[in-house]
Amino acid sequence: xxxxxxxxxxxxxxxxxxxxxxxxxxxxxxxxxxxxxxxxxxxxxxxxxxxxxxxxxxxxxxxxxxxxxxxxxxxxxxxxxxxxxxxxxxxxxxxxxxxxxxxxxxxxxxxxxxxxxxxxxxxxxxxxxxxxxxxxxxxxxxxxxxxxxxxxxxxxxxxxxxxxxxxxxxxxxxxxxxxxxxxxxxxxxxxxxxxxxxxxxxxxxxxxxxxxxxxxxxxxxxxxxxxxxxxxxxxxxxxxxxxxxxxxxxxxxxxxxxxxxxxxxxxxxxxxxxxxxxxxxxxxxxxxxxxxxxxxxxxxxxxxxxxxxxxxxxxxxxxxxxxxxxxxxxxxxxxxxxxxxxxxxxxxxxxxxxxxxxxxxxxxxxxxxxxxxxxxxxxxxxxxxxxxxxxxxxxxxxxxxxxxxxxxxxxxxxxxxxxxxxxxxxxxxxxxxxxxxxxxxxxxxxxxxxxxxxxxxxxxxxxxxxxxxxxxxxxxxxxxxxxxxxxxxxxxxxxxxxxxxxxxxxxxxxxxxxxxxxxxxxxxxxxxxxxxxxxxxxxxxxxxxxxxxxxxxxxxxxxxxxxxxxxxxxxxxxxxxxxxxxxxxxxxxxxxxxxxxxxxxxxxxxxxxxxxxxxxxxxxxxxxxxxxxxxxxxxxxxxxxxxxxxxxxxxxxxxxxxxxxxxxxxxxxxxxxxxxxxxxxxxxxxxxxxxxxxxxxxxxxxxxxxxxxxxxxxxxxxxxxxxxxxxxxxxxxxxxxxxxxxxxxxxxxxxxxxxxxxxxxxxxxxxxxxxxxxxxxxxxxxxxxxxxxxxxxxxxxxxxxxxxxxxxxxxxxxxxxxxx
Numbered sequence: 001x002x003x004x005x006x007x008x009x010x011x012x013x014x015x016x017x018x019x020x021x022x023x024x025x026x027x028x029x030x031x032x033x034x035x036x037x038x039x040x041x042x043x044x045x046x047x048x049x050x051x052x053x054x055x056x057x058x059x060x061x062x063x064x065x066x067x068x069x070x071x072x073x074x075x076x077x078x079x080x081x082x083x084x085x086x087x088x089x090x091x092x093x094x095x096x097x098x099x100x101x102x103x104x105x106x107x108x109x110x111x112x113x114x115x116x117x118x119x120x121x122x123x124x125x126x127x128x129x130x131x132x133x134x135x136x137x138x139x140x141x142x143x144x145x146x147x148x149x150x151x152x153x154x155x156x157x158x159x160x161x162x163x164x165x166x167x168x169x170x171x172x173x174x175x176x177x178x179x180x181x182x183x184x185x186x187x188x189x190x191x192x193x194x195x196x197x198x199x200x201x202x203x204x205x206x207x208x209x210x211x212x213x214x215x216x217x218x219x220x221x222x223x224x225x226x227x228x229x230x231x232x233x234x235x236x237x238x239x240x241x242x243x244x245x246x247x248x249x250x251x252x253x254x255x256x257x258x259x260x261x262x263x264x265x266x267x268x269x270x271x272x273x274x275x276x277x278x279x280x281x282x283x284x285x286x287x288x289x290x291x292x293x294x295x296x297x298x299x300x301x302x303x304x305x306x307x308x309x310x311x312x313x314x315x316x317x318x319x320x321x322x323x324x325x326x327x328x329x330x331x332x333x334x335x336x337x338x339x340x341x342x343x344x345x346x347x348x349x350x351x352x353x354x355x356x357x358x359x360x361x362x363x364x365x366x367x368x369x370x371x372x373x374x375x376x377x378x379x380x381x382x383x384x385x386x387x388x389x390x391x392x393x394x395x396x397x398x399x400x401x402x403x404x405x406x407x408x409x410x411x412x413x414x415x416x417x418x419x420x421x422x423x424x425x426x427x428x429x430x431x432x433x434x435x436x437x438x439x440x441x442x443x444x445x446x447x448x449x450x451x452x453x454x455x456x457x458x459x460x461x462x463x464x465x466x467x468x469x470x471x472x473x474x475x476x477x478x479x480x481x482x483x484x485x486x487x488x489x490x491x492x493x494x495x496x497x498x499x500x501x502x503x504x505x506x507x508x509x510x511x512x513x514x515x516x517x518x519x520x521x522x523x524x525x526x527x528x529x530x531x532x533x534x535x536x537x538x539x540x541x542x543x544x545x546x547x548x549x550x551x552x553x554x555x556x557x558x559x560x561x562x563x564x565x566x567x568x569x570x571x572x573x574x575x576x577x578x579x580x581x582x583x584x585x586x587x588x589x590x591x592x593x594x595x596x597x598x599x600x601x602x603x604x605x606x607x608x609x610x611x612x613x614x615x616x617x618x619x620x621x622x623x624x625x626x627x628x629x630x631x632x633x634x635x636x637x638x639x640x641x642x643x644x645x646x647x648x649x650x651x652x653x654x655x656x657x658x659x660x661x662x663x664x665x666x667x668x669x670x671x672x673x674x675x676x677x678x679x680x681x682x683x684x685x686x687x688x689x690x691x692x693x694x695x696x697x698x699x700x701x702x703x704x705x706x707x708x709x710x711x712x713x714x715x716x717x718x719x720x721x722x723x724x725x726x727x728x729x730x731x732x733x734x735x736x737x738x739x740x741x742x743x744x745x746x747x748x749x750x751x752x753x754x755x756x757x758x759x760x761x762x763x764x765x766x767x768x769x770x771x772x773x774x775x776x777x778x779x780x781x782x783x784x785x786x787x788x789x790x791x792x793x794x795x796x797x798x799x800x801x802x803x804x805x806x807x808x809x810x811x812x813x814x815x816x817x818x819x820x
Contacts, residue, residue, distance in 0.1 A: 009076055013059045016083040018791070020052045022813060023090055040122040044089070047129065055079065060270075085124040092121055161274070162225040164244050169216045170209055179210050180217065187311050195311040207315040211279045214313065218277050225276040232282035232430045232470070234292045235531045237300045242798075251798055252757035259296060259798040261303040268305035276310045283316040285473060335364040370405060403478045406457050416442075417450035421459060422490075424471055425479040426498035426539065427532045432469040436501045436532065492541055496548045499536040503555040506533055507562070526562040533559050546586050553582035553593065557600055564604060565718070567760045567799055576601040590624050599639055606642050610649040618643035634677055637666045641681045644688070653692045660685040674712065676719075679705045683723055686730070695733055702727045716755055724748045725766050732773045742777075745770045749786075759797025764790060764808035771815050780819045787816040 027044045058075055179199075186197035199207040215226050229240040242260040245251045250263045268276060283289050290301050304312065362370075411418040423437060438447050451469075454460045460471045483490040506529050507522050533555055541548055560575030580597035587594050598621045605614035622643055625636040644659035664681040671678050682705035689698035706723040713720050725748045731741030749770060752763040767790035774783035790812055799805045 009072055009079065010059050010062055012076070012079045012083060013055045016079055016086060017052045017056055018813065019083070019086050019090060019817075020048055023086060023093065024048050024052075026093055040125045043125050043129075044121075048086075051082065051128065055082075082128050085127045088124045089121055092124075161223070162227065162244075162248055162276075163219060164247050165212070165215050165219075165226055165228045165279075167212055167228070170212060173209055173213050180214055183214060183313065194306055194308055196314075197312070198314040198316060208281055211281065211313055211315050215277065215279060223275060225272065225274065227276065227278045229278060229280045230282060230430075231280050231289060231300060232284065233428060234288055234294055234300060235428060236430050237288075238294045241303070250796065252754070259796070261294060261298060261300075262296060263796055263798075265303045265305045268310055269307045272310075274309070278305070278310065278312055280304070280312060280314045283314050288473075335368070338364070338368060367405075403475070404482055406459070407479070407482050410453060410457065414450055414453050416446055417453045420447075420450050421454055421479060422483060422494040423498055423501070424460060424469060425476045425483075426495045426536065427502075428535055429473050429476055430470045431528065432532065433528055434467050434469065435505050436498075436529075437469060489542070492543065495536070495539050495541060496545070496551070498532075499539065499548060499555070500551045502529060502533050502536050503551040503558070505529065506555060506558040508558060523562075523565075526559075530559065530562070549582050550586055550593070553579040553597065556582075557597060560604075561600065567756070567762070567805065569604060569761070573601065573604045576604055589620075590628060595621060595624060595635070599635070599642070602639070602646070603642050606645045606649075610645075612646070612649045614646040615643065615650070618646055632666055632670050634667070634671060637663050637670065637681070638677060640666075641684050645684050648688055648691055653688055656688045657685070657692065660688055674708050676709070676712070679709050679712075679723075683726065687726065690730055690733075695730060699727070699730045699737070702730055716751055718755060721748060721752055721755065722762065724751075725762075725769075729769055729773075738777060742770070742773060745773070753793070757797060757799065758790075759794035759799045759805050759809075761799075761805055761808060764794060764805060764812065768808050768812050768815065771812060775815070775819055783819055784816060787812050787819075791816075 024044060027041045062072070183197045183199075187195035199210055215228070218224050218226055227244050229244070230236040231240075238261060241264050242251065245260040245264045245267075248264070248267065250267055251260050268278075288300070290299055293299060294303075407418065407421070410421065420437060424432060427436060448466075451460065451462065451466065455462070459475055460469055462469050480491050483494065507525055537552065537555060537559070544552075556575040556579040560572040560579070563575070564572035576597055580594065580601050583591060583594040583597050598617060602614045602618040602621060605611040605617070618639055621639045622636065625633060625639055629636055640659060641663040644656045644663060647653075647656040647659065660681065664678070664685055667675065667678040667681045682701055686698045686702035686705065689695075689701065702723070706720070706727050709717075709723055710720050715724075724744060728741045728745040728748055731737040731744065733741075745766065749763065749766045752760070752766055756762045767786060771783045771787040771790070774780075774786060791809065794805065794809055797805075
């Protein structure tokens with residue numbers, strides 16, 4: 001008998017798993033609304049996922065070469081039976097379960113009907129469970145197949161080496177070779193365990209420089225991939241993992257989901273055959289690393305790859321610190337001990353005290369005298385924030401006392417410096433761009449003097465060109481406590497200044513990113529500012545003023561537009577709606593900012609939702625803008641075009657066409673034929689012409705707009721790709737242009753995968769449409785290939801769980817199921 005094809009069996013497992021997940025999901029959704037679900041439904045939701053998981057583990061064993069021919073033959077029969085019976089269950093469910101948009105009466109009727117089919121479903125379920133004893137099978141698959149026989153495993157494929165270290169080598173590095181000998185000794189662990197080492201010491205002693213030099217030495221050996229992770233905050237840790245995952249081909253540049261950490265962990269543990277080294281830098285805060293959660297619900301510590309072929313090198317601060325050498329050797333030993341006792345050996349507290357003494361040329365006795373005069377008690381915020389660190393409340397009070405002396409000294413000598421410290425306090429404590437901190441009109445030397453003073457006290461740090469600032473979370477907490485103690489309400493004041501700064505500098509929301517400014521900076525700047533923006537949008541103001549609320553509304557618009565471009569349409573819609581409500585409450589309906597929010601909300605309801613709720617909103621917007629700005633103002637024209645598109649959701653295509661032609665005529669007259677807004681109107685007109693079957697004119701208008709925009713922006717611009725997709729669909733409607741349309745659609749999918757990402761709604765829409773067109777053209781094999789590839793790529797994408805992506809993944813799966 002010929003050996004069983006591993007590819008065929010693996011494909012059957014994949015097919016069963018995908019169908020099984022679909023069945024479980026449908027049954028689970030029904031069970032949540034039905035008063036009493038059938039017994040078989042409960043078995044499906046609780047036990048079928050275990051079988052799916054077990055078969056997936058077998059698939060991994062097959063791919064790893066750990067399943068022999070006899071086992072594959074036995075498993076093949078089980079898989080075929082499971083697939084056959086699950087298909088039967090799916091057919092029954094399609095008959096008896098209500099559709100997503102069914103009325104409550106229909107859902108109740110379907111629920112009653114489903115009980116009548118329970119016996120048929122139960123027979124199919126019993127057949128599945130008879131073939132696979134769920135619990136024993138699951139245990140067997142996780143133990144017997146998790147570690148296949150190494151001797152039977154085929155030779156690994158050649159592994160490409162990755163070098164993902166974001167810093168150049170420090171050519172001035174001077175270090176003792178015994179540092180590297182100790183690291184290598186720590187890595188020489190027992191066989192089978194993971195090599196680990198840690199560099200620990202007070203900030204600034206060169207831990208990261210030692211780690212960096214070690215990376216370059218490993219690179220020279222030529223057989224090891226090297227990765228660098230910034231673990232200073234949860235956001236930076238997740239950003240590092242996402243960057244590495246992107247460079248290794250696991251996700252794309254614009255992915256914003258939360259699966260990159262687990263994707264990278266799995267890939268390094270299982271798929272990366274060769275040795276690798278990961279530097280995990282700045283593990284300074286236990287809460288950040290071991291307790292705080294990322295977007296996927298995991299802690300940073302929880303996604304660290306664990307395998308014997310990967311080495312981990314951590315850098316962290318030490319608690320065992322003495323006095324900085326800058327104090328000199330002539331200080332009385334008893335005073336040194338008194339200082340250490342008073343500061344309870346906390347490195348950050350000692351660092352600030354030393355900086356103060358060196359700056360003011362004070363000795364330890366003078367410092368202790370001043371320290372004791374400024375006794376501070378009951379620092380509730382600091383004790384609360386750090387009680388989980390195992391420190392006593394008096395320890396927190398000691399840190400506050402130490403920093404309070406520095407804060408007051410800075411305030412007395414440089415007001416701009418203390419203002420800057422207060423502002424930094426409300427942003428994310430890492431990677432704060434200077435544009436958020438420096439006023440455009442202020443003297444550059446004054447700003448430099450202020451930052452230099454803060455650096456002298458070790459309260460902030462900057463990169464080499466002073467463009468990016470950072471501080472420590474403890475500094476931020478102590479600053480807030482000090483602000484509230486000095487002047488109640490002062491924290492809210494500086495929080496409002498921080499909110500206004502990020503709202504001012506976050507790139508403005510534009511319907512289409514057409515300008516050179518957008519192309520060069522938009523995504524990069526938004527990515528840098530988003531963590532600070534999200535923090536300020538969540539800040540709990542005790543009493544929010546009008547200015548605060550309006551700044552919040554502005555930031556909701558800006559961040560909402562960025563999120564929309566990344567495929568998070570529902571979150572964007574919610575932000576635009578909140579912004580509109582705020583602006584309307586404070587400024588009135590006819591204010592320019594309120595109209596901006598209305599326009600963005602109406603636009604996101606129209607594109608891509610085609611939601612009829614947009615019509616009254618946009619009708620009112622057109623009316624107000626016509627009254628205040630005039631009918632030929634570009635903003636009025638834009639709203640008119642969006643309103644015209646909105647009317648297609650109600651089927652009033654004739655009215656939509658008239659309005660689009662009116663908008664296009666005005667745009668050409670006011671803005672010219674090649675202006676982006678004019679091209680937008682052309683695209684919308686072509687769409688409504690297509691809706692009415694006026695294909696010749698639709699294709700002509702769409703082609704002119706597409707070529708003009710491509711000439712203006714290049715063939716990989718986001719809005720060009722949307723025009724390209726629309727043109728391809730129109731061309732496929734006629735046999736004479738079918739091949740041109742299919743070719744353009746394939747190109748469009750590849751470009752969208754590159755620019756948007758493999759699981760972005762725009763990419764999935766394009767894949768679904770190509771699948772549908774190929775099947776309609778009588779080419780089912782090609783259609784299956786397109787659909788299967790789209791599902792496989794999206795399965796590991798970070799956006800796969802977003803509602804907009806789920807919608808089209810479901811459509812692709814249903815289309816595949818219906819191909820004959």
